[in-house]
Amino acid sequence: MEMFQTAQGGDSLPLAGHPLFSSDDLDEARDSVARVYCDHRLEVMGKHRFMARHNRLSGSALSINVMTYNAKTLIAPGALERFYLFQLPIRGHASISNGETRYEIGGGSSGVLNPDAETCMIWSEDCVQVMLQIEKRALMETARAELGLPSGAPLRFSGSNDMRGAQGRSFLGLLQYVMAEAARGGIVLGDGSLLGKQLERTLMAGLLQTQSHGLPIACEGRGPMTRTVRRAEGFMRENLRSPIMIEDIARAAGTSTRAVQTAFRDRYGRSPMAFLRDLRLERAWEELSNPSQQTSVTNVATDLGFFHLGRFAEQYRKKFGCTPVETLRAALR
Incomplete structure (x- = not known):
């Protein structure tokens, strides 16, 4: 050039x-x-x-x-x-x-x-x-x-x-x-x-x-990793299988719901609940990629709080470029 x-x-x-x-x-x-x-x-x-x-x-x-x-x-x-x-x-x-x-x-x-x-x-x-x-x-x-x-x-x-x-x-x-x-x-x-x-x-x-790679880049160029974000993120990772709400996340971070929402939008360009959904999708990918003979898409999804399986499959495909079933089948070959 x-x-x-x-x-x-x-x-x-x-x-x-x-x-x-x-x-x-x-x-x-x-x-x-x-x-x-x-x-x-x-x-x-x-x-x-x-x-x-x-x-x-x-x-x-x-x-x-x-x-x-x-x-x-x-x-x-x-x-x-x-x-x-x-x-x-x-x-x-x-x-x-x-x-x-x-x-x-x-x-x-x-x-x-x-x-x-x-x-x-x-x-x-x-x-x-x-x-x-x-x-x-x-x-x-x-x-x-x-x-x-x-x-x-x-x-x-x-x-x-x-x-x-x-x-x-x-x-x-x-x-x-x-x-x-x-x-x-x-x-x-x-x-x-x-x-x-x-x-x-x-x-x-x-x-x-x-360069084109299919991963979200919304978090790039965002704000610093504040104490609020660190505390909230740690709480989410420890409770991926629990039915937590935005109020629970704010309480764990020691701040208000508005403050934690602002902190996540500044850092990641998305809400805390959207961030939590992505963490759960990533955990689903890990479990489907390393299955036992008893692993099923339904059990993995519902265990992580995804009770609408069609919506789960679409969110999963959008994030990883394949369906949950395709991930599981590939891992079991």
């Missing part, structure tokens, strides 16, 4: 001060990339001269990469397994196949490869990509903290994302800032500093904010 190209100028790649390798030998390029990503198939498809260049800034849980192959190239790594990979062509475009999802990136659009899906990509001639390689564990921890991803639930991205809007440009502006500071020696990811760790966490949160 323009912000990266303008900053660098000419044919030099961003992060020029952090080269990983440069080679016109296909086997050497494949081996060099495999050392930091994973083993893969690499084939030249076009007639353009092959020349791979790869710059890399390594952090603790993620790395920032800039790469080109010059020629039209097929890259087939299979399942990435250990990491997610954010990709943004700043020149050219790429066709992506990640599991059952097919999409194009380039011209301001980006995408994220899921680690558990078979992947195959075709990069156009002169395609240059900025990529974030993020450890699977670290990104899922961030999703749990920032978006309430249930423990054990998958985090799956889908399709391309237009990065030309306000949120996309803000995220890319931060990414460009880190790269520019690294080029000047001002900031080095992975040095163990508090600033380095915070930058990595902010980049992961920005990725979650700008």
